[in-house]
Amino acid sequence: MDGLTILLVSIGAVIIGGALSFFIVNKITAKRRTRIIKEAEIAAENLKKEKNLQAKEHFLHLKSEYERTANERNQKLAQAENKFKQRESQFNQQLAELQRKQREADAIRENLAGQIEIVEKRAEEYDRLRRQQIDKLETIAGMSAVEAKNMLVESLKAEAKTQAMSYINEIMDEARLNASKEAKRIIIMSLQRVAQETAIENAITIFHIDNDEMKGRIIGREGRNIRALEAATGVEIVVDDTPEAIVLSAFDPVRREVARLALHQLVTDGRIHPARIEEVVAKIQKQVEEEIIEVGKRTTIDLGIHGLHPELVRLVGRMKYRSSYGQNLLQHSRETANLCAVMASELGLNPKLAKRAGLLHDIGKVSIEDMELPHALLGMRLAEKYKEKPEICNAIGSHHEEIEMTSLISPIVLVCDAISGARPGARREVVESYIKRLKDLEDLALAHHGVTKTYAIQAGRELRVIVGSEKVSDHDAEVLSQDIAKKIQDEMTYPGQVKVTVIRETRAVSFAK
Numbered sequence: 379m380d381g382l383t384i385l386l387v388s389i390g391a392v393i394i395g396g397a398l399s400f401f402i403v404n405k406i407t408a409k410r411r412t413r414i415i416k417e418a419e420i421a422a423e424n425l426k427k428e429k430n431l432q433a434k435e436h437f438l439h440l441k442s443e444y445e446r447t448a449n450e451r452n453q454k455l456a457q458a459e460n461k462f463k464q465r466e467s468q469f470n471q472q473l474a475e476l477q478r479k480q481r482e483a484d485a486i487r488e489n490l491a492g493q494i495e496i497v498e499k500r501a502e503e504y505d506r507l508r509r510q511q512i513d514k515l516e517t518i519a520g521m522s523a524v525e526a527k528n529m530l531v532e533s534l535k536a537e538a539k540t541q542a543m544s545y546i547n548e549i550m551d552e553a554r555l556n557a558s559k560e561a562k563r564i565i566i567m568s569l570q571r572v573a574q575e576t577a578i579e580n581a582i583t584i585f586h587i588d589n590d591e592m593k594g595r596i597i598g599r600e601g602r603n604i605r606a607l608e609a610a611t612g613v614e615i616v617v618d619d620t621p622e623a624i625v626l627s628a629f630d631p632v633r634r635e636v637a638r639l640a641l642h643q644l645v646t647d648g649r650i651h652p653a654r655i656e657e658v659v660a661k662i663q664k665q666v667e668e669e670i671i672e673v674g675k676r677t678t679i680d681l682g683i684h685g686l687h688p689e690l691v692r693l694v695g696r697m698k699y700r701s702s703y704g705q706n707l708l709q710h711s712r713e714t715a716n717l718c719a720v721m722a723s724e725l726g727l728n729p730k731l732a733k734r735a736g737l738l739h740d741i742g743k744v745s746i747e748d749m750e751l752p753h754a755l756l757g758m759r760l761a762e763k764y765k766e767k768p769e770i771c772n773a774i775g776s777h778h779e780e781i782e783m784t785s786l787i788s789p790i791v792l793v794c795d796a797i798s799g800a801r802p803g804a805r806r807e808v809v810e811s812y813i814k815r816l817k818d819l820e821d822l823a824l825a826h827h828g829v830t831k832t833y834a835i836q837a838g839r840e841l842r843v844i845v846g847s848e849k850v851s852d853h854d855a856e857v858l859s860q861d862i863a864k865k866i867q868d869e870m871t872y873p874g875q876v877k878v879t880v881i882r883e884t885r886a887v888s889f890a891k
Contacts, residue, residue, distance in 0.1 A: 583625075583626040583634045583635075583637075583638050584623050584624075584625060584626075585623065585624045585625075585626055585638055585641050585642070586622055586623055587622050587623070587624060587645060588622065589622065590621065590622065592645055593617050593624065595650050596615075596617065596624065596641070596644075596645075596650060597617060598650065598651070598652075602652055603650050603651065603652065603655065604617070606652035606655045606656065607637070607640070607641070607655050607659070608833070608835070608842075609833075609842075609844065609881070610640075610655055610656050610659040611628075611633055611636055611637040611640065611659055612628060612630070612633045612831065612833035612835075613626050613627065613628040613633050613634055613636075613637040613833075613835070614626075614627040614628060614833075614835035614836055614840075615627075615637070624641070626638055626641075627835065627836070628833075628835070629813045629816040629817070629834065629838075630699075631699035631700065631701065632666065632670075632696070632699040635666055635699060636659065636662050636663050636666050637659075639662045639665070639666070640655070640658045640659045640662045643658050643661075643662065644658055669695075670692060670695035670696050670698070670699070671688075671691065671692050671695055672695070673694075673695040673698050673708070674690075674691035674692055674693070674694040674695030674696075675691055675695075677694050677695070677708065677712065677737070678691060678694065678737075680712075681712065681715055681716075681733060681737060682730070682733070683715075683730075683733060683734050683737060687764035687765065689760075689764060690738065690741065690760070690761075690764050690766075693741045693744050693745060693760070694708070694711070694737065694738075694741070696744040697711055697740070697741075697743075697744055700743060700744050701813070707740055707743060707744065710740070710798050711736070711737050711738075711739065711740055712737070713798045714736040714737070714739060714740075714791070714794045714795050714797075714798045715733045715734075715736035715737040716733070716736070717736065717794035717797055717798060718732035718733055718735060718736035718787075718790050718791055718794045719732055719733040719736070721790050721793070721794060722787070722790055725786070725790070727786055727787065727790070728787075731767070731769060731770065731787055732787050732790055732791070734766075734770055735769070735770045735773035735774060735787050735788075735790075735791050736790075736791055736794055736795075738757065738761060738766070738770065738774055739754075739757065739773065739774050739777050739791050739795060740753065740757065740795075741757045741760055741761070741774070742754060742755070742756035742757030742758075742759075742760065742774075743757075745757070745760055747759075747760070752778070752780055754774060754775050754776070754777055754778045754780050755775055755780060755781070757774040757775070758771050758772070758774045758775030758781075761774050768784075768785075769784075769785040769787050769788075770787070772784045772785055772787075772788050773785065773787045773788040773790075773791040774791070776788045776791075776792065777791045777792045777795050778792075779792070815838060815870070816834040816838050817834075818870065819832075819834045819838060819841055819866065819870065819876070820832040820833070820834050820841070822862070822865060822866060822869065822870070823841055823843045823862050823878075826843075826858060826861065826862065827849070827850075828845045828846055828849035828850040828854070828858070829843055829844070829845055829858075830844050830845060830846050831843075831844040832844070838876065839875070839876060839877060840876070840877040840878075840879060841862070841866075841876055841877070841878050841879070842879045842881060843858070843859070843862065843878065843879065843880045843881065844881045844883070845858065845880060845881070845882050847882050847883060847884045850880075850882055851882075852882060855880040855882045856880075858880050859878045859879070859880040862878045862880075863876070863878045866878070
């Protein structure tokens, strides 16, 4: 057999083997498919049965849940129905009770109406009998009931008045005796516990210099230095034959202090000319203002007074440079404050409140606001402005009895102010009236149009008026001096004569850069 034949036989054998294998495999697959289908049908039947069972169980659960909910709802409805029936029963009972009470009230009302009618009849009978008795008494007594009543009232009134006056006199005598003893004890104790120095100020300050040659430098060429110094400070500077001394004259202590310090600095520095004088005076004025505030703070700290408004502190400091009838105002206010505190303590009142009112009672004297008001009322207005307590404001305003006193602190301040001012050597009436006249003189001139500054010098014998050059011409300055002189002559009382000098100064200033 050749190779081709063998190849063909091999291929045929392979083909026959493959066909036989395919046939066998197909036969096996068909059986397996049948078995799988049967198993799937059996599983589906089982699943169907299982789902039916689950559906039945869910249905039974929903049915039982619904029945339970329905039973609960029915129970609630039954309970609500029972409550409604109970309330209906209670309402019926209450209605029956109200009807019973209404019947009882109607019966009582009818009974009262009958009783009222009986009482009215008896009252009419009583009035008739009373009138008959009064007529009989009037006939017997020979006077009317009104006359008898008036006679009895007058008799009782006279007797009561006599007894009341007797009691009043006894009580007043006893109260006067006790009050006099207690008042003397309190005042003596207050005066013993408070002692102050007697400080009397005058209207001049002596400035000492090392040699008389300095006087010429202070006066300057043709007096320009001293004129500039007087114009800047408002103080009259008297340079006379007194050795090594210059007199500074002004009624305002603040001005004198500014002039004294400015002169001291100018003499120490050696440069004395108008421009330097104005610069130094402005600087000293600022320093004095700071000193005023420092004095006010130190005074409040010494007295233990806290929480004062800064403006009130400044006014307290200004008291150092102010005198009242020759008595230093700050010393007087400190003395009054301490007396008020002691007296308030003795009377069982608030000593801190009394001390605060005593310190502030004269602040109206150092204020520049509304000088036409009395200083007590002006001080009260300032205290109200800066939120002081009503008791303190009333004490300040009433310490000269210009308004009614509304607190117990007010009479204490009044009494302590009088004690401080009335003690021997405390005040001099002449100085105060002199200062007031000079202040009125300055204010009178300052009220005119165009006036910027006014200074009363030479003990009030000369009034210097500085006007703005842009507001007042040379001709107007002459007219102004005549008007001021005439007004002084018509409105003021003064010894001798007053010289009115109007100063109109024009300055041209430029800077080299």
